Amino acid sequence: MxxxxxxxxxxxxxxxxxxxxxxxxxxxxxxxxCLPLGLHxxxxxxxDQIIKRSAGYKRxxxxxxxxxxxxxxxxxxxxxxxxxxxxxxxxxxVTSFYFPGExxxxxxIYQQRYLSTARALEASSVxxxxxxxxxxxxxTIPELQNQLMTRLSKELSxxxxxxxxxxxxxxxxxxxxxxLSLSQRFSERGYSSxxxxxxxxxxxxxxxxxxxxxxxxxxxxxxxxxQLMSIQGKEVTILDLPALKHRCG
Amino acid sequence: MxxxxxxxxxxxxxxxxxxxxxxxxxxxxxxxxCLPLGLHxxxxxxxDQIIKRSAGYKRxxxxxxxxxxxxxxxxxxxxxxxxxxxxxxxxxxVTSFYFPGExxxxxxIYQQRYLSTARALEASSVxxxxxxxxxxxxxTIPELQNQLMTRLSKELSxxxxxxxxxxxxxxxxxxxxxxLSLSQRFSERGYSSxxxxxxxxxxxxxxxxxxxxxxxxxxxxxxxxxQLMSIQGKEVTILDLPALKHRCG
DNA sequence: TGTCTACATTGATCCAGGTCAATAAAGTGC
DNA sequence: GCACTTTATTGACCTGGATCAATGTAGACA
Numbered sequence: 001m002x003x004x005x006x007x008x009x010x011x012x013x014x015x016x017x018x019x020x021x022x023x024x025x026x027x028x029x030x031x032x033x034c035l036p037l038g039l040h041x042x043x044x045x046x047x048d049q050i051i052k053r054s055a056g057y058k059r060x061x062x063x064x065x066x067x068x069x070x071x072x073x074x075x076x077x078x079x080x081x082x083x084x085x086x087x088x089x090x091x092x093x094v095t096s097f098y099f100p101g102e103x104x105x106x107x108x109i110y111q112q113r114y115l116s117t118a119r120a121l122e123a124s125s126v127x128x129x130x131x132x133x134x135x136x137x138x139x140t141i142p143e144l145q146n147q148l149m150t151r152l153s154k155e156l157s158x159x160x161x162x163x164x165x166x167x168x169x170x171x172x173x174x175x176x177x178x179x180l181s182l183s184q185r186f187s188e189r190g191y192s193s194x195x196x197x198x199x200x201x202x203x204x205x206x207x208x209x210x211x212x213x214x215x216x217x218x219x220x221x222x223x224x225x226x227q228l229m230s231i232q233g234k235e236v237t238i239l240d241l242p243a244l245k246h247r248c249g
Numbered sequence: 250m251x252x253x254x255x256x257x258x259x260x261x262x263x264x265x266x267x268x269x270x271x272x273x274x275x276x277x278x279x280x281x282x283c284l285p286l287g288l289h290x291x292x293x294x295x296x297d298q299i300i301k302r303s304a305g306y307k308r309x310x311x312x313x314x315x316x317x318x319x320x321x322x323x324x325x326x327x328x329x330x331x332x333x334x335x336x337x338x339x340x341x342x343v344t345s346f347y348f349p350g351e352x353x354x355x356x357x358i359y360q361q362r363y364l365s366t367a368r369a370l371e372a373s374s375v376x377x378x379x380x381x382x383x384x385x386x387x388x389t390i391p392e393l394q395n396q397l398m399t400r401l402s403k404e405l406s407x408x409x410x411x412x413x414x415x416x417x418x419x420x421x422x423x424x425x426x427x428x429l430s431l432s433q434r435f436s437e438r439g440y441s442s443x444x445x446x447x448x449x450x451x452x453x454x455x456x457x458x459x460x461x462x463x464x465x466x467x468x469x470x471x472x473x474x475x476q477l478m479s480i481q482g483k484e485v486t487i488l489d490l491p492a493l494k495h496r497c498g
Numbered sequence: 499t500g501t502c503t504a505c506a507t508t509g510a511t512c513c514a515g516g517t518c519a520a521t522a523a524a525g526t527g528c
Numbered sequence: 529g530c531a532c533t534t535t536a537t538t539g540a541c542c543t544g545g546a547t548c549a550a551t552g553t554a555g556a557c558a
Contacts (some may be wrong), residue, residue: 079518110402111405113407153355163411164334166459188553210416213536249336452505452506462505463506470508
């Protein structure tokens with residue numbers, strides 16, 4: 001119960017600190033996870049001019065979709081998002097979830113149009129990085145260019161790991177891998193890695209992992225029965241981390 | 250039969266033109282698909298200095314693996330490669346196939362170590378782009394930086410599409426999507442999009458699509474029976490493109 | 499030219515996880 | 529607080545594609 005309070009919604013505390021949303025990168029609590037990482041103070045000041053802190057997004061609100069014109073890469077400031085990609089017949093695949101400090105929309109650089117649709121999972125806010133300006137700046141700030149490449153490469157890495165999950169893992173292994181990767185990301189953001197709130201629905205998780213909702217639900221009960229973790233609604237508590245790590249492949 | 254001759258191995262003709270393998274980018278037949286795209290002539294000359302044209306790789310030979318130290322990004326010059334990622338217990342997922350002009354190893358930028366293992370599918374050759382030098386050069390050649398980001402983003406896009414395939418498509422849809430994407434890539438390289446040689450085994454295709462070899466084999470027979478395409482060994486001929494497009498989701 | 503070995507096809511059987519259906523919680527708005 | 533809607537759980541049953549098994553085919557190399 002006490003853990004739950006601090007993480008609903010994610011980074012709520014940071015959002016509150018920002019009385020208006022033009023808080024400079026220098027004083028942003030996220031800077032250690034975000035674009036500013038490794039940038040010099042003066043470079044950051046320059047960058048600060050072009051970054052637009054957007055108003056908040058409500059649960060389910062669309063951040064962008066394939067029909068939107070591509071101008072910016074988004075960074076999650078608070079809350080969380082999901083991206084989905086659609087087949088021609090309307091079937092959708094949830095490709096990623098995004099938490100504070102993570103970049104959304106990088107797959108649009110090639111072809112200069114968003115490939116996917118991004119939706120807020122809860123009340124959330126973002127910073128907008130105008131891509132063209134970012135490119136100009138990268139020419140004079142090598143560390144910025146490095147930062148962008150690293151982010152792209154990081155997303156590539158996690159997609160490849162997801163490919164391994166979807167292609168080769170059992171339903172239980174998929175779910176455990178997913179939960180452990182969430183745990184890892186929460187811990188990087190200063191939250192408990194052992195107890196956290198899911199911001200996405202069972203449906204989103206199932207879809208992301210190529211499973212049916214019912215399978216996810218059954219696996220949750222099964223993991224509880226095996227004393228590996230406890231799940232009450234959206235709250236996940238990891239009980240036996242070594243056993244879980246052992247079971248995720 | 251006539252089509253088959255020109256594509257075994259892929260870009261064989263280019264390989265022959267290069268009597269030694271220090272052919273400059275400017276005179277390389279691939280330049281239109283490769284890094285040089287959009288670069289100024291003088292920039293290309295500079296870049297040429299740092300690109301190492303490596304000796305050939307034999308079928309099944311390893312280009313890199315996770316234990317290799319990351320220093321370079323590879324560009325396929327001739328032939329083709331596959332990359333695989335491994336679970337802790339040894340299960341492998343074929344994450345991508347790479348053809349001439351395509352970049353291998355970009356997922357290593359984050360963490361500075363290769364995530365996957367790359368193997369030649371046939372007698373092949375590559376150019377090596379030392380990553381650190383590439384970074385230095387990007388600072389002064391904005392178009393190079395743009396080129397790299399675009400390549401990363403392109404790989405991201407194709408991985409997301411594969412996620413859709415693995416997560417939401419039926420076996421037949423997966424296979425058709427895969428074959429059509431190959432067809433597209435062959436056509437970009439100046440080959441027939443209607444008739445081409447598979448350079449990978451049934452096992453590689455099955456693994457890549459999260460299927461069993463037997464399923465792939467059965468689907469091939471089924472696609473032939475339905476007069477949608479003809480498959481004799483490694484040679485694929487597309488007979489009814491509209492019908493195939495309709496069936497791939 | 500024949501022998502090996504790896505790769506591919508085809509058939510029979512099985513099962514992990516999907517689908518369908520009913521019920522139960524948990525939000526959400528009035 | 530109550531109605532309504534969305535989300536989650538649980539059970540019964542079914543199926544697409546995996547697995548097992550046998551056979552066929554094609555390179556590789558002596």
